[in-house]
Amino acid sequence: MPHAAGPARRRDWPGELSVPEPSEQSAGPSQVAGHIASPVFRSDTLVSTDRAALDEAHARFGPGLQQFFQARLANFRGHASHDLASVDDLCQQTWAECWKSVRDGRYDPARAALSTFLYAVASNMWLRHRRKSMNSREMMTDSEQVAQSFLGTEPDPARTVGFSELIEAVLSRVSGRQGDLSAGDRAVLVALSRGASDRELAVQLNVAPSTAHARRVAALSKLREALTELGYRADDQSAER
Amino acid sequence: MNDQQLTALLKLAAEADRLAGGAARLPAAVLGPGSMPAAQLGRGVHAATGFYAAPGVRAARWWIAAGAAAAAIGIAVVSVSWNPVLRQAGEEFAAARAPASSANSRPFDSSQLTVTPSLAHASSTSLTGNIMLAVFTDECGERTCIVTHDHDELRGRDPTKMSDEELLKLALGDRCGSAVEQVTVIGLSGPDGSLPRTNAQAELLAMCLGTAPFASQPASTLLSCVPPGVSVVMASLSLSATAKER
Numbered sequence: 001m002p003h004a005a006g007p008a009r010r011r012d013w014p015g016e017l018s019v020p021e022p023s024e025q026s027a028g029p030s031q032v033a034g035h036i037a038s039p040v041f042r043s044d045t046l047v048s049t050d051r052a053a054l055d056e057a058h059a060r061f062g063p064g065l066q067q068f069f070q071a072r073l074a075n076f077r078g079h080a081s082h083d084l085a086s087v088d089d090l091c092q093q094t095w096a097e098c099w100k101s102v103r104d105g106r107y108d109p110a111r112a113a114l115s116t117f118l119y120a121v122a123s124n125m126w127l128r129h130r131r132k133s134m135n136s137r138e139m140m141t142d143s144e145q146v147a148q149s150f151l152g153t154e155p156d157p158a159r160t161v162g163f164s165e166l167i168e169a170v171l172s173r174v175s176g177r178q179g180d181l182s183a184g185d186r187a188v189l190v191a192l193s194r195g196a197s198d199r200e201l202a203v204q205l206n207v208a209p210s211t212a213h214a215r216r217v218a219a220l221s222k223l224r225e226a227l228t229e230l231g232y233r234a235d236d237q238s239a240e241r
Numbered sequence: 242m243n244d245q246q247l248t249a250l251l252k253l254a255a256e257a258d259r260l261a262g263g264a265a266r267l268p269a270a271v272l273g274p275g276s277m278p279a280a281q282l283g284r285g286v287h288a289a290t291g292f293y294a295a296p297g298v299r300a301a302r303w304w305i306a307a308g309a310a311a312a313a314i315g316i317a318v319v320s321v322s323w324n325p326v327l328r329q330a331g332e333e334f335a336a337a338r339a340p341a342s343s344a345n346s347r348p349f350d351s352s353q354l355t356v357t358p359s360l361a362h363a364s365s366t367s368l369t370g371n372i373m374l375a376v377f378t379d380e381c382g383e384r385t386c387i388v389t390h391d392h393d394e395l396r397g398r399d400p401t402k403m404s405d406e407e408l409l410k411l412a413l414g415d416r417c418g419s420a421v422e423q424v425t426v427i428g429l430s431g432p433d434g435s436l437p438r439t440n441a442q443a444e445l446l447a448m449c450l451g452t453a454p455f456a457s458q459p460a461s462t463l464l465s466c467v468p469p470g471v472s473v474v475m476a477s478l479s480l481s482a483t484a485k486e487r
Contacts, residue, residue: 060261061260116261119261141249170250190255192251216244
């Protein structure tokens with residue numbers, strides 16, 4: 001009797017998902033056999049759940065998603081980043097969840113980039129996986145704790161949408177696309193996003209460590225104000241919007 | 242939100258940007274002139290990744306990532322479970338190889354690695370091409386032969402859209418070599434110019450992809466073998482259990 005030569009994997013995702021047939025007036029960039037011909041991804045085309053756009057999104061963000069889960073798994077004892085089966089499962093669950101939200105109209109491309117929304121879904125998926133399969137005594141990182149404070153412990157699509165909008169708000173302000181943070185403040189925030197300490201910040205800015213500390217506090221304060229203006233409060237960490 | 246939480250939020254945002262492949266949403270110029278190279282920023286700091294990369298690097302990486310990602314869509318490892326159709330095919334195949342089973346332990350001789358038929362006449366009229374490789378391996382995991390089906394032989398059908406059963410049946414129909422323990426089918430579809438056009442190229446690709454259990458290989462290894470824009474699907478069937486039954 002033939003036997004399985006390896007773990008079962010889905011070979012043509014999202015085949016299991018009910019996706020409408022491609023419309024005649026495909027809004028996606030020109031494609032050749034699923035290959036992306038244009039580097040510009042238009043998330044607004046996704047709302048029509050055009051199959052080509054879904055394929056393009058999958059191609060565009062799939063590797064990043066995989067790296068996200070690999071990095072998460074690598075941080076835990078007994079889990080190897082090359083645990084491809086777990087990475088694959090988490091990726092597929094994330095895509096499925098993401099497309100469900102798109103299909104159900106919960107994702108609004110005007111409020112967050114698709115990649116940011118995908119990230120929020122992935123974060124949620126990771127926290128769920130963590131709660132389910134890992135020792136609860138294993139410490140969560142600061143980032144995971146913050147993510148959980150926004151996403152909660154119960155499945156709630158609305159919180160995922162809210163979290164993606166918060167991340168988008170941070171990205172848009174740090175990038176200077178929105179808000180009025182100065183280039184200096186944004187430089188500090190970018191360095192902090194990389195985990196720079198005050199000393200490293202001082203070297204980067206060519207200032208004394210005390211000055212670097214002051215600039216860090218000031219930049220974070222401005223970001224906090226910007227987020228507060230958007231309805232993200234300090235006490236409950238949730239958006240009032 | 243306190244400073245610690247805000248910093249964590251910044252890290253999450255940077256991670257989200259990396260997931261997007263460094264989509265140039267945060268300009269590299271944010272760091273400003275005279276700023277410290279990212280590589281010197283210490284623990285947790287990565288040079289030229291995500292939105293920190295220079296525009297030229299970003300553009301190059303976009304294309305590389307897009308190509309690799311397109312291949313990633315198609316790459317999957319398919320395990321064949323109990324299936325009457327495959328069982329029949331497997332038993333037929335096992336019967337064909339059974340007489341030679343005592344000669345399995347010989348060292349791999351590259352001269353025995355054959356690629357048939359020639360791909361030199363691969364279709365050049367279509368923008369998109371399809372190729373299927375069936376790699377036969379012995380019990381030591383050594384390749385014994387590779388059979389190829391070019392675009393014309395596949396009648397223009399995309400192997401990445403064929404069912405696993407179809408792929409394996411097609412492969413088993415053209416079995417070659419002796420003492421074969423496993424067959425791995427590699428279906429490729431993509432721009433015609435990116436697909437292997439000669440026997441040597443097909444052989445190289447098959448060797449790069451390997452025939453060991455794919456789940457044990459890092460995805461990056463598989464992706465590095467596949468030209469940009471090419472979708473790949475793999476299926477494998479082990480015949481050892483079939484042989485034992487007989």
